[in-house]
Amino acid sequence: MNISEKINFTDTAPEDRSQEDRSMAIRESLRNAIIDRRLAPGTKLSESEVGSLFDVSRTVARAALQMLAFEGLVKTERNRGAFVSNPSPEEARQIFASRRLIEPGIVAAAVERITPEDIARFRRQLDEEQRFLNERGPAARRAEIKASGDFHLMLASVAGNVILQRFMDELVARSSLVIALYGRSGVSSCGHSEHTAVLDALEKGDGERAAKLMIHHIDHIEADLDLQLKQGSGLKDALSLA
Amino acid sequence: MNISEKINFTDTAPEDRSQEDRSMAIRESLRNAIIDRRLAPGTKLSESEVGSLFDVSRTVARAALQMLAFEGLVKTERNRGAFVSNPSPEEARQIFASRRLIEPGIVAAAVERITPEDIARFRRQLDEEQRFLNERGPAARRAEIKASGDFHLMLASVAGNVILQRFMDELVARSSLVIALYGRSGVSSCGHSEHTAVLDALEKGDGERAAKLMIHHIDHIEADLDLQLKQGSGLKDALSLA
DNA sequence: AATGCCAAGATTGCATACGATTTGCCCAAT
DNA sequence: ATTGGGCAAATCGTATGCAATCTTGGCATT
Numbered sequence: 001m002n003i004s005e006k007i008n009f010t011d012t013a014p015e016d017r018s019q020e021d022r023s024m025a026i027r028e029s030l031r032n033a034i035i036d037r038r039l040a041p042g043t044k045l046s047e048s049e050v051g052s053l054f055d056v057s058r059t060v061a062r063a064a065l066q067m068l069a070f071e072g073l074v075k076t077e078r079n080r081g082a083f084v085s086n087p088s089p090e091e092a093r094q095i096f097a098s099r100r101l102i103e104p105g106i107v108a109a110a111v112e113r114i115t116p117e118d119i120a121r122f123r124r125q126l127d128e129e130q131r132f133l134n135e136r137g138p139a140a141r142r143a144e145i146k147a148s149g150d151f152h153l154m155l156a157s158v159a160g161n162v163i164l165q166r167f168m169d170e171l172v173a174r175s176s177l178v179i180a181l182y183g184r185s186g187v188s189s190c191g192h193s194e195h196t197a198v199l200d201a202l203e204k205g206d207g208e209r210a211a212k213l214m215i216h217h218i219d220h221i222e223a224d225l226d227l228q229l230k231q232g233s234g235l236k237d238a239l240s241l242a
Numbered sequence: 243m244n245i246s247e248k249i250n251f252t253d254t255a256p257e258d259r260s261q262e263d264r265s266m267a268i269r270e271s272l273r274n275a276i277i278d279r280r281l282a283p284g285t286k287l288s289e290s291e292v293g294s295l296f297d298v299s300r301t302v303a304r305a306a307l308q309m310l311a312f313e314g315l316v317k318t319e320r321n322r323g324a325f326v327s328n329p330s331p332e333e334a335r336q337i338f339a340s341r342r343l344i345e346p347g348i349v350a351a352a353v354e355r356i357t358p359e360d361i362a363r364f365r366r367q368l369d370e371e372q373r374f375l376n377e378r379g380p381a382a383r384r385a386e387i388k389a390s391g392d393f394h395l396m397l398a399s400v401a402g403n404v405i406l407q408r409f410m411d412e413l414v415a416r417s418s419l420v421i422a423l424y425g426r427s428g429v430s431s432c433g434h435s436e437h438t439a440v441l442d443a444l445e446k447g448d449g450e451r452a453a454k455l456m457i458h459h460i461d462h463i464e465a466d467l468d469l470q471l472k473q474g475s476g477l478k479d480a481l482s483l484a
Numbered sequence: 485a486a487t488g489c490c491a492a493g494a495t496t497g498c499a500t501a502c503g504a505t506t507t508g509c510c511c512a513a514t
Numbered sequence: 515a516t517t518g519g520g521c522a523a524a525t526c527g528t529a530t531g532c533a534a535t536c537t538t539g540g541c542a543t544t
Binding site for chain 4: 046047048058062078079080081
């Protein structure tokens with residue numbers, strides 16, 4: 001099984017100023033492939049394979065994998081390699097608990113700083129989201145998941161706290177993995193209407209309401225998951241070893 | 243100027259099971275050196291120097307520096323090297339804003355899970371903190387800052403969310419840097435009595451009150467900073483370049 | 485004396501080589 | 515037929531070498 005066809009090499013931002021760091025570009029590309037499920041959880045990402053795919057040596061491929069490991073998107077096992085993370089139900093719960101804690105604060109900060117231009121950008125983003133929602137096929141599904149996460153990231157961006165923004169980057173990415181593994185209804189996973197409701201409250205300057213809506217939204221996402229089932233890999237988990 | 247004397251090679255945990263990863267040990271050692279100010283902000287950490295200090299090649303030293311860069315403790319400039327971070331006042335504000343958001347949630351989670359054994363551990367920790375507070379000299383100051391941060395980390399640990407725990411790891415470490423740069427009264431920086439007050443509320447099961455006390459505590463730490471002054475290095479900052 | 489320029493030294497970015505560890509397979513022995 | 519041992523392939527961990535880039539010191543010029 002080759003992963004080459006799963007990678008979209010045009011992922012790198014067009015404004016790729018002077019190849020700042022090639023490992024960063026590789027990280028972005030792999031990140032995108034993981035969060036919209038072109039790379040399934042458990043997939044092995046060997047250093048040499050990644051390296052030859054991007055025409056770099058193992059050194060720089062390794063750096064990219066280390067970064068992904070740091071943000072929890074891949075897990076590395078010593079002398080074995082890197083694998084796309086397979087978050088456990090417990091991990092999933094902690095991810096959403098963290099989001100429930102952080103996102104209301106982000107909303108509260110955003111309501112103070114959001115501009116009409118921001119609102120317009122959000123509306124465009126939501127339109128696109130809607131578009132993918134109406135389409136069929138796996139590609140549209142992927143795009144929808146991505147767009148849905150982007151809404152939360154845009155919110156973090158206008159909140160203006162780069163640290164929280166980075167935390168959200170990680171949480172949204174890992175949420176995508178969790179939804180891929182445990183999502184049940186799938187399409188309705190990240191209710192589009194709830195995004196617009198949050199945005200409406202923000203536009204009216206009602207931070208309280210926006211924060212409440214956001215919490216409900218996160219609750220709904222988590223409620224759509226089936227976190228009871230043990231993941232299939234079994235044994236290790238069944239025996240709760242390692 | 244040699245940094246070798248600033249590093250404490252016994253930092254690595256005694257339970258160093260089978261050298262899991264040498265770069266991790268180096269990271270820990272450097273981290274500790276940074277957060278208790280043996281390495282001042284702005285200090286250059288060259289790959290070869292770090293490597294020879296720990297008797298490893300540049301490859302593994304580099305990995306350690308990359309990890310530290312990821313958690314914001316060092317900044318790397320392309321083709322120039324890695325430097326201990328020099329957080330700006332704005333960064334400092336964002337760090338404390340993040341803590342104000344996250345720590346009350348951690349306290350709320352901790353009150354549900356804390357055990358009498360945990361309480362006893364906390365009391366011992368606070369006693370030690372007090373001990374350092376009474377001593378004089380830079381070594382005691384450093385130990386006090388470290389112990390004060392450890393209180394917050396222990397809290398995150400009993401809260402039981404490993405993701406938030408990692409976020410707090412980063413935030414506490416960066417806070418130490420900020421206090422080193424902008425702290426004014428220094429010793430009273432992280433009021434010891436406020437820690438005991440939080441713990442008392444936790445012991446009584448009063449999560450509401452503990453969370454409120456924690457917010458006030460964070461406010462006090464930040465209020466003790468002087469974030470108006472531009473950092474001394476001048477010029478670059480005065481012109482707000484780079 | 486101050487400024488601009490150039491070359492030498494130092495340091496990083498990256499690739500590659502080699503040893504160590506793990507995995508998988510094959511074959512023999514029970 | 516199943517189990518156990520051992521060898522081979524694959525992959526990772528680490529060191530090191532080379533090219534590119536940046537810094538620094540000195541020298542010439544204004």
